[in-house]
Amino acid sequence: MSEKDKRIRLLSEGKVSTVLLKLGLPTIIGMLISALYNVVDAYFISWLGPSQMAAVSIVFPVVQVVIGLGLTFGTGAASCISRYMGDGNMFAANKTASSAIFSSIAAGAAITIVSLFFCEELLIALGASETILPYAKSYFTVYMLFATVGVCYIAMNNVVISEGAARMSMLVMLLGGILNILLDPVFIFMFRLGVYGAAVATVISQISMLAIFIWYFSSSRANVEIAPRHIAFEKKVYLDVLKIGLPMFAFQLLSGVSMGMTNTAISEYGDAAVASIGIALRILALVSYVIFGFVKGFQPLAGYSYGAGNYGRLKESTAAALKWTGGYCAVVALSLCFFNHEIMGLFSHGDMNIVQIGGSVLLCNGAVFILFGFFMVYSTLFLALGKAREGMILNLSRQGIFFIPAILTLPGIFGMDGVIYSQPVAEVLSFALAFLLFIPLKRALDGHAGATAFAPDHGV
Template sequence: MKEKNAKANRMQLMSEGNVSKALLKLGIPMVVSMLVMALYNVVDTYFVSGLGTQQVGAVSVAFPISLIFSGIGLTFGVGAGSYISRLLGKKDRDTADKVASTAMFSSIIIALLVAVVIFAALTPVLSFMGATSTIMPYAKKYAIIFVVSTVFSAANVTAGNLAVSQGASNISLTAMLTGAILNMILDPIFIYALHLGVQGAAIATLISQIVTSAIYVRFFAGGKTFVKVGFSYFKPTSQIYGEIIKIGISTLFLQLLSSLSMSLISNAASNYGDEAVAAIGIVLRIVTLGANVVIGYMKGFQPMAGFNYGAQNYPRLRSAIKSCMQWTTGFCIIWTALIFLLANPILSLFSNDPQVLRIAVPALRANTIMFFTFGLQFTYSTLYLAMGKALVGGILNVCRQGIMFIPAILLLPTMLGLTGIIYSQAVADLLTTIVTIIFAISILKKLSQVENSVSRSN
């Protein structure tokens, strides 16, 4: 009876009651989960920083690999999650079970295949991602174990999104928080007490990801979910894959482009020495913390938007959009102010090398200068995807880290040197904001027209 009530409450949360409170209840656990995901890399960088600049550089150049696997997890997790939310809005639970199971097992299989490919070409992959000759030995030691952990990470990301799609965001919070706390405990033990260096950081991450996976297995196998996951529901059909991929593919492109972008920026920084690679790596991790707060909140917005669009509850959908914009923009403004005021003391936690700090301080401020628009960008890319409008949602999703950023990072350094590297993200953010505003105006007009049409017919 308790399980049935919990399931009913999750559905009621998305369809009834105060929108702002519902979004916070759905979103805050995912905000914490996404922060925890980012903290894995921040914590590794913090503890590894005591080993030296080359070791920090090694962890930095390996980081884009994790984005590839996050992309796999998000492709199936977000794609299936959007579809499942709409199916639940239509009360089609049988199909939702098949979609969830197909997404989960497909994610694991593809992650394993990609890991094999990366292992086969590890040296050229790390070189492309910015590993210099002095960083490479440490990068290899770290990446060999780290890649294994990212396979579990892909499965965890998929499982977390499947939980959120049915309103069960607390399980993602529990799983991710447990893994992160364990990682923080194990890092100093393996790195310093057992004298394993960068390998110790990777081992700590691997163990933490395995524990997180175990929590998700227990959740889905325990019968407490509204949507079931199991081999008996694994029904890979072209129709299911089509619905998953048309939404998830843009998220995959986003993660792949993010990985490519980080690789390009680290590669460009490598021309200015190990200190530049380490500085940019630290900056990207701090920036990811702020970005993951917004992305986590969107994980709560996405099922509510998809559910109410599927249920044709347009007034509630519009209220959710407004509330989402208010909360995310408010946070982005506060985060920007804090970064500008505290850039020096924050960065000093990760390095005491004056050459690293000389590059990192202006780079962190430059990467945050347009962050106040991040909420706008992700509110509307998430909205389009939640409504099943894959083309526009996909364009908006890959604009910031792909369509706009890649040309910026390829062109600006040739004209401005290191300054061009530092300001490339700000330029990409400005251009992405302009594009987002155009599509935001368009979708709001269409929603208003549909809402008026439904009102007249009733």
């Protein structure tokens, strides 16, 4: 039996719990590695002081935009490549992959030039104070000089996954994460480079991952060939890539904007406040990435079951996903609520301001975290069934539709507490919206209504 037939049989006949684990686990591991070395980064930098920690938090929204550019070309190309490989059209697959990867290089170069030209203005707009700005410029300059590397390796990683080489992707991400963790103390403390050294460690790990991906695509291991001769400046190629990629960029951009607005709102309360928010957000990202990875495994199972008209299996997989994510989120929620000060204490080094402010952030977000799993399953289900409009609205609700009004109004009413409350308020409202949108879909599922009730919405 071919690998393709095995994957189809797994989706159509495999035990739901087994399918969810096999499809979701590699993605969970890859995303956890990425989130983990961000947390470890924060741990080492926190030894330097609150201003240095705050500086990295100020730069983080820009990092999100760099990731977004890589995902724009990577996920967009991956969607096309998988279909072309399924059709046996390797010419089109090579053309799409090469056009997307070399375009990602151009996009990375463009953002490097623009960001470095407006470096100081951008950092001040993101909330950098006089004490934070020198450290932020140091980290920002190094990272953005090599932004092209970051954009390109992320794009290549998605193309590798589109080939079905999830294990290769996971191993490369693992290597990059371990290398970053090992180099952090060397450059930060041994070479006494401080925040500058943290950026150097990150860049070296990214260069290493990119080098391995280049080797992979240059070897006989890869099915897709990436080369300048395959580049096609054709409207259809870029429309197909950007149709899938731009929503990913919009999500990452909104994430960066929301972080920037949070940093700006909290900056008037001092460097320790900015640092504590940055640490707490990294911890929340770490526990959230498990859900992000899991629903990546749930999406193809739900989509395949729907496409096959097997609504019983669709209901079973949805129920299992809700049960598993709900249980995990309940455990995390309790941990954040009862051990928030202990968790923040690992990064505070005796600074009780960081413990108190960061602990409040973890407590408030932990109190509503139990809703996060349900929200992600609902929003993923809409996308899996082709309900693009509902899926898009839900994906933009947490960091945009509800969060931006909250961060603009609540701090004026509640002060610093208003900054802390903004994300939990957005989480609750986003869940309520997801639940309301899910009600008619659930009725159709329960009634086995058939294809008409589940007709994909091709508009956005």
